[in-house]
Amino acid sequence: MKKLNQRAIALQLIVFVTQWGLMILGFGILALLVAPLRLQLDPSLGRYFDAGVKAMIALILSTSWLYIWDRQVRLYFYRKREGTAEPV
Amino acid sequence: MLPSGWGITTAVLLAIVSFPVSLILTRFFMQVNGKRGIVGIDVHKLNKPRIPEMCGASIPITLILLSAAYVLIGGGNSLMMLAFSLVVGSAAVVGVLDDRLKMRGIYKPLLTLLCGLPIVALGLLYPNQVYNPTLQVPIFGAFHLPVIYPLSIPVAISVTSNTTNMLDPLNGTMAGGVSIISAALLIGVLIKDPAPSSVFLYAALLFAALGFFYFNRYPSRAFAGNVGQLSVGAALGALAILSRSEIASIVAMFPNIQNSFFFLSKIKRFTEHRALTAKPTKLLDDGRLASSSDPKAPLTLVRTLLVGRPAKESEIVSTIFALYLISGTLALITMILIG
Numbered sequence: 401m402k403k404l405n406q407r408a409i410a411l412q413l414i415v416f417v418t419q420w421g422l423m424i425l426g427f428g429i430l431a432l433l434v435a436p437l438r439l440q441l442d443p444s445l446g447r448y449f450d451a452g453v454k455a456m457i458a459l460i461l462s463t464s465w466l467y468i469w470d471r472q473v474r475l476y477f478y479r480k481r482e483g484t485a486e487p488v
Numbered sequence: 489m490l491p492s493g494w495g496i497t498t499a500v501l502l503a504i505v506s507f508p509v510s511l512i513l514t515r516f517f518m519q520v521n522g523k524r525g526i527v528g529i530d531v532h533k534l535n536k537p538r539i540p541e542m543c544g545a546s547i548p549i550t551l552i553l554l555s556a557a558y559v560l561i562g563g564g565n566s567l568m569m570l571a572f573s574l575v576v577g578s579a580a581v582v583g584v585l586d587d588r589l590k591m592r593g594i595y596k597p598l599l600t601l602l603c604g605l606p607i608v609a610l611g612l613l614y615p616n617q618v619y620n621p622t623l624q625v626p627i628f629g630a631f632h633l634p635v636i637y638p639l640s641i642p643v644a645i646s647v648t649s650n651t652t653n654m655l656d657p658l659n660g661t662m663a664g665g666v667s668i669i670s671a672a673l674l675i676g677v678l679i680k681d682p683a684p685s686s687v688f689l690y691a692a693l694l695f696a697a698l699g700f701f702y703f704n705r706y707p708s709r710a711f712a713g714n715v716g717q718l719s720v721g722a723a724l725g726a727l728a729i730l731s732r733s734e735i736a737s738i739v740a741m742f743p744n745i746q747n748s749f750f751f752l753s754k755i756k757r758f759t760e761h762r763a764l765t766a767k768p769t770k771l772l773d774d775g776r777l778a779s780s781s782d783p784k785a786p787l788t789l790v791r792t793l794l795v796g797r798p799a800k801e802s803e804i805v806s807t808i809f810a811l812y813l814i815s816g817t818l819a820l821i822t823m824i825l826i827g
């Protein structure tokens with residue numbers, strides 16, 4: 401068995417479990433709050449307008465999710481080496 | 489509880505055949521490509537050995553051959569096998585083009601968008617027989633996406649193929665990682681909804697990847713090339729859609745997502761590793777790898793694992809496999825939560 405970087409694995413475990421929990425929460429928000437939304441104004445294009453708005457909300461949620469991921473990795477791995485990791 | 493029955497048994501037994509087929513094909517490509525000068529330099533070794541490239545072509549060929557055989561013996565859903573084979577085959581063609589022509593970084597994500605079109609087209613021709621636009625969510629049920637779902641299929645295939653392509657910097661990381669992901673999702677499918685076609689495709693991907701891994705593991709004797717990486721990534725994406733394991737597949741690919749996101753957030757454009765001026769890692773005189781001190785270098789997964797702690801390549805590869813085991817376990821829990 402090769403020597404593993406146990407510290408890195410432990411920190412990544414925290415990152416992955418947090419992101420996993422947040423992802424399930426995000427999908428819960430989409431399933432319970434966003435998907436039932438009906439915003440149809442124009443009957444002909446309403447279906448696509450609805451889909452566009454929902455896609456936009458999903459995009460905002462996923463961007464926030466990735467931002468939290470970014471913060472976590474910088475906090476756990478690059479905190480003492482800010483010079484090597486400028487924020488995005 | 490594991491399912492019984494001939495359907496699943498036949499699927500698994502035929503899928504196991506993909507291991508020797510992939511092994512033999514990889515060996516064949518190693519000899520042919522080595523003789524033709526299709527080689528790459530293993531930059532993470534002090535002696536910089538020249539390794540046959542594009543040997544990962546064995547995986548898509550194995551998957552397509554075995555899928556055809558599975559349909560011929562009457563075991564599989566022919567539409568699903570056709571959609572899967574078209575996606576994997578077209579991604580392999582994009583990979584070959586990139587390997588031979590060394591295209592600019594932007595072309596790969598654009599061309600792999602097209603690889604998802606067979607699923608969309610077959611889905612439109614045969615509604616609800618190829619994909620199901622109802623997304624199953626852990627704990628919270630499901631929601632119907634009649635417009636967004638088909639539109640997101642090409643994006644999903646492009647993302648999975650390119651993110652798999654990006655996380656193969658060290659010997660065996662792609663093949664080993666995909667083997668772990670496939671094994672986790674195969675167990676999940678067997679527990680949750682053992683449709684023979686899904687079981688067959690996940691098992692075939694697992695054993696085909698293992699066959700290639702035999703020669704690709706540290707120290708590598710064969711490199712996958714873009715042909716192997718893109719087609720394997722496309723296979724994962726196609727399987728996520730065809731076997732309705734979308735969210736679990738995202739979870740299983742957490743190491744890939746982290747690697748690609750931090751690469752793109754730093755570089756801010758689609759580019760090839762070979763075109764980077766600031767490399768994320770450096771090779772020390774004692775053969776170990778260390779994190780780059782260049783602030784312009786991307787924060788790849790390998791670099792993150794090396795921060796403040798230089799390590800041998802084999803140790804980093806094992807650490808990445810441990811991360812895949814974590815993400816694979818979380819994916820399995822996700823599938824169980826979906827029910």
